[in-house]
Amino acid sequence: MQKITPVDIQHKTFKKALQGYDRADVDGFLDEIIETLEDEAQHRAALEAEIADLKERVSHFKAMEESLQNTLVLAQRTADEVKASSHKEADLIREQARMAGEREIAGYNDAIADVRREHQRAVESAEKARSELRSLLMTHLALLERADSAKPNGESPSAAAPPSEPPPEPAAKKDDTTRITVY
Numbered sequence: 228m229q230k231i232t233p234v235d236i237q238h239k240t241f242k243k244a245l246q247g248y249d250r251a252d253v254d255g256f257l258d259e260i261i262e263t264l265e266d267e268a269q270h271r272a273a274l275e276a277e278i279a280d281l282k283e284r285v286s287h288f289k290a291m292e293e294s295l296q297n298t299l300v301l302a303q304r305t306a307d308e309v310k311a312s313s314h315k316e317a318d319l320i321r322e323q324a325r326m327a328g329e330r331e332i333a334g335y336n337d338a339i340a341d342v343r344r345e346h347q348r349a350v351e352s353a354e355k356a357r358s359e360l361r362s363l364l365m366t367h368l369a370l371l372e373r374a375d376s377a378k379p380n381g382e383s384p385s386a387a388a389p390p391s392e393p394p395p396e397p398a399a400k401k402d403d404t405t406r407i408t409v410y
Contacts, residue, residue, distance in 0.1 A: 233264040 236257055241247075 231264075233261045233268065236261050236264065 239257070241253070
């Protein structure tokens with residue numbers, strides 16, 4: 228079925244019959260129909276234009292949505308990469324700190340070993356000095372005892388003859404202010 232347009236109604240002519248409708252009433256009614264159809268056609272055209280505009284806007288918003296989704300995916304990917312990079316950097320910093328700590332501890336261990344060796348040398352040196360001092364004192368004591376036994380009746384040790392052997396030299400000269408304790 229073909230649609231009737233306002234122009235079709237305007238140009239429509241009817242056959243004349245004897246007892247037909249009043250021509251003025253029919254023409255008036257047709258004019259009203261024409262006017263109504265024209266208003267409806269304009270309204271329909273406006274609605275179709277609005278639909279086209281809305282479709283265009285929906286298309287624009289869909290494009291924006293797609294762009295936003297891509298941006299969100301990119302932002303998430305970037306955030307994941309930054310997070311992974313931060314973890315790697317933190318691990319590297321921890322490893323460097325651990326290695327620096329180990330080097331420092333090794334340095335302290337070496338310093339401790341050096342101090343222990345130095346302490347051992349000092350203990351050995353002190354023991355050697357004690358031994359030499361003990362030997363020197365024993366030699367002097369022996370000399371004094373010999374000098375006492377060689378004295379005729381109560382003479383003072385200074386009057387006795389000098390010993391045939393000179394006393395051994397001390398290992399190291401000491402200050403007059405230094406006191407030596409023998410154990």
